[in-house]
Amino acid sequence: MKGKESLKKCSFLLAFIMIFSLVFQFDAENVLASESEKVINVLSFNDFHGALQESGKNVGAAKLIGELKKFKSENPNTVVVSGGDLFQGSPMSNLKEGQPVADMIKILGLKYSALGNHEFDWGRDKIPSWQQQGDFNFLAANLYDDSTNDTVSWVKPYAIEEVDGVKIGFIGLITPDTAIATKAENIQGLTFKDPVEIATQLSKKLKEEEKVDVVIALTHIGGKQSEDGSITGEVANLASVEGLDAIVSAHSHTKISGIVNDVPIVQGMNNGRAIAKLQINLNEDKTIKSIAPSVDVLYERADTLVEDAETKNMVDNYLLDLKPLLDEKIADLTVDLPHDRSKGLTELGEFVSKNLAEVAGTQICVMNGGGIRAPLSKGTLTMGDMYTVLPFDNTLVTMEIKGSDLKKVIENGIAPANYGWGQFYGLKVYYEPSKEFGDRILSMDLLDGTPVEMDKYYTLATNDMIYGGGDNYDFSGAINVKDTMVPLRDSLVEKFKTEGTLSHTYGNNLVEGPKPEEKPEEKPEEKPEVKPEVKPEAKPQVKPATKPSSNNKKKEGKLPQTGAARGNTDMLMLGFILVSSAAFIMIVSKKKDKNDVA
Template identity: 25%
Template sequence: MKNKKFIASAVTATAIAAAVSPASADFVFTDVTEKYEEAVQFLLENGITNGVSDTQYGTHQSIKRQDAAIMIARTLGFDPDGEYEDSGFTDVPSHAKWAVDALKESGVIDGVSATQFDSNSYLTRNQTAKVLANAAGLVVDETVTTTKYSDVNAAFAPYVDALIDSGITQGKTETSFGAYQNTTRGEMALFIERAKDYFFAEVSFEMSIMHANDTHARVENLPKQVTAINDFRTENPDSLLLHAGDVFSGTLYFNEFEGEADIKLMNLMNFDAMTFGNHEFDLGSSPEGHQALRDFVTAANFPFVSSNVDFSADDLFEGLFQTQISSEPEGGNIYTGIVKEVNGEQVGIFGLTTKDTEDISSPGLITFSDNYIAEAQRMVDEFAAMGVDKVVALTHIGYNDNPAVDNDLELAAGVEGIDVIVGGHTHTSLEEPYLAGDNSAPTVIVQAGEYGNSLGTLDVGFDENGVVVSYDGGLIEIGEQAEDPEAVEILAPYKEQVEAVQQAETGAVALAPLENPRAGDDLTAPSVRKNETPLGNIITDGMLNKAREYSPDAIMAFQNGGGIREAIDEGPITVGEVISVLPFGNTLATMELTGAEIKEAFEISVGNYPNENGGFLHVSGGQVRFDSSQPAGERVVSVSYEEEDGTFTELEDAETYTIATNAFTAKGGDGYDVFADAYAEGRVTDLGLSDWENFQEELVRLGEITPETEGRIVNINEETVVEGE
């Protein structure tokens, strides 16, 4: 009960209303007015409460916290004889202990301290709003700080707002909630009766889903993930396991084995379906074309789903691509959609891949539909014609990626009939499922971050008409689990070869150390987190060169100093050294920013100088001049970009420019709200290209490297020093 969210549908509300009989003619409580009769009758008929005497309900009496706990625990169906974790409260009377323990364990209510529940105090209406919102599993927007009621403070505003949205409360007046007044027994009856379609939502079918996305060849995580999957299946034996794409690209395991290690481990996990990510098409321009992708597909013991991708023009996929929904899907094949039987119910699953793949990968002869919304609606309609009313969209279009192209939020808004979206592409860690749509046609969206660091889980309940009425879920962190022995055995030969490759020389040679200085407590010492460095210059040059292959208009590239982790010794540079410099597995992204926004970013970059700042931006393609004698926020003197002839042109505030950086920074990492805003507005494109691979390409291009700085970042108070380096 702790995290489960109930969704009141019109069907559910009608069914429950029909089950509640009107107040009987021989209603015995003389203190219950017409306003409260139906609510009190509802509580009596459902065994939630009794009166305070044979003739008195106690309508206008304030309700104590212990009595409210008993009432809510009964509403939720907790058994007075059940076993619950001891809450630790020493002031709860024995007759109420079961209820308080049950609600504390389920996260519905808490005490005023670790040992005190404050049992005999009265519950205020503010406190009642929070308890009821938690108990009913209402969707609470934690960002809400105000309501239409002037007496509700920010701490309780989200909960009162949730009750307002759900029709559970109307307040004392148009402007007063009566926030600090005690809740009466009559009011509690009204609240619970109005929330009945949340407390008593009729779930006729429940389904569990495990999900992964954007694993990007991080196969060393997978033996622990196998254990997490097996543990979840022990508790939920009929659960589905789905992958939302981007298995390819990102580590030496892919460079060396092109998905072979991944698919063997995925077969061990027993996936039910996977859709294609943009990176599955990265090898299309190689001499072998998509042979590695074909081998990956045919080696799978599970099917692939893809409704907006057409493989028919590529002979490598002849016989593998089926354009019809299959009720008997076979492993190693691609379908527009499939039907799986889960606990005796038919569940439809279809796939979508971002159209951006045409620009950020190498699909070759493989093409993508221009209208993903239409393709998705077509799939929902085909499932409906088959009598399938529970539909899962397995997508690689991004949770909140560029809305002008495609994303999950737009998909949920544009297509009626999708119950669950299991997504990928934006590497979004949705700690809780996101509910989109209205109560008559809700859609639950989930995504599990990146790199196999988490296993996503979702429990979703449907009513008899196939409408979602409840959901629960989250992310299981991968890290503490024991490694599955069979998975370790499968991975061993691949791991041995990768470790050997890490020692291999790239062909580049450092003629002097490429240092990664840190200042520590010495504010006069140089640091990668406040000064231009040769290593930062090479990294950003590699970013800019690679970005221009996809966006020729890109003018500059940025790298956060905190992401540069190690130095490189003098001599031949190994693959392992390259990876140690950029170990986080970031990807390359492009951003559309105005000149004013870029300057705002550099105010953040140099704002801590001479102190270190992990968000300090190294630069390629331009020059930043700042004055450290000025206050933070007013230090940037100029930002210029380099023309082809080597001259510099200062940015125009209102002009829009294409910038390259890593995805972490592009999403607002290190406090770059200006970038976060651009990301939220769909002005960021994650190219998905590995940062260390881009860095390695630049090192190899340079060959023999003499470390030097070039006056790209200049503090005008130290300009003579910088120019003399």
């Protein structure tokens, strides 16, 4: 009996030990991390574009700042940065030349921001004043002054921030597309160097000379992430840089949270709609254990966000000052005019182009997709709406252009890689998307059906930004060019006020495929040739969104990990279970021997 009771007690003890071990195994890593690891968070938002007021998916400055402040209060080891394009884009910010955004930045306590291409929209002289007003620093290591052949003096190339004894180096990088996405006079004398080349140089310098523990590229460089998690675009090229531990992306207005070549990359959409996070876990010796990327989409939980009172008061004061102007009625709009410049010719793009052509008295109007920033809903059209749709002070330019040059202009706006689709009016264009960029147009007619002749001149209106070469447009062959010096917005406001009621019927004037009469005759159906089955290639597995330790990492030739990662904690637990099991067996054996003797 005693032997059986002892056996029961030992069995119970072993079961308890095993259950305790399993529970401890799940929590041990977190317990040990709190005792021996440092955790630092880098939060970022990008392409804010002056979205101070709550509207649609834009949660507004008060809720954005409230959420950032809340996170910082709960996680003291937090640094907040920005991916650039902070100021230009909303009526409130534009009419006050960015001052409300500078006030918001100061309230938040923003440390650093990448320099965006739209920071140049009011000229480079505004950049130093914004830094002073907001008490922060723009970073751009690949922006060079042609007169000195060195980085510009009015922004820093990089910065080092020390958090809880950990040195973090931020390398600022601006997209080279700024050279074609900005008015030429605003960037005259500046060169935008290759980000990969500059990041390679500075990553080495920061690690070897400055002795930083973590190097992060703080960029205004875009990319996109597909459903399978893969990241492509200009920002993905940066992941090849040796010594770079993480990347903050911007410019493309996308959600990115993933890993390329062991380097975590994040981007938080645009207009304050999301906050991107890099959670950095470091060992006791300050070597990187892991970096986890994530994105918190704020508009999906806007009702749970608490407004920051100071920011709300600031925005309300500016709104009170500007309300009479922003609420001014321009006209009544009878239809919705959607606009997604990433997908093709839009209702709003065609509407704006049509009205500008009528103002200018030209046959055709061409606009860049990025020059039109937001859709319009039917109802009362206000001055605030006009500033939202056309925030830039680009002026109306007229010219005559040869048909062959016109074809190149339209080609440039069909599925471009790095900017929005071109918008136009006055033409019916048929194109083949599978052809190479720049050679997709199959035919092009005026709206009356007359084919465009390559050697004939046509009258055209556009804006001064793309006339000067912005977004890679080429109008160099145009003649009789005239810059009206009147902003597009002002031209349309005057026209719309006169008309009173506005409507538009979408012409669908950019058509995929050949003209109906040009479609080839259908051939008799032929039996398809039976081909041997070819098995598709297996898709590579998507890596989990956590950056492994950077110690002795290799950029190429690494075999994929096929099992769960095991650390020192796991091995200790396994040893503990084995020792406990051995002890149990020994106890049972001794009891059994005693019973046998008895």
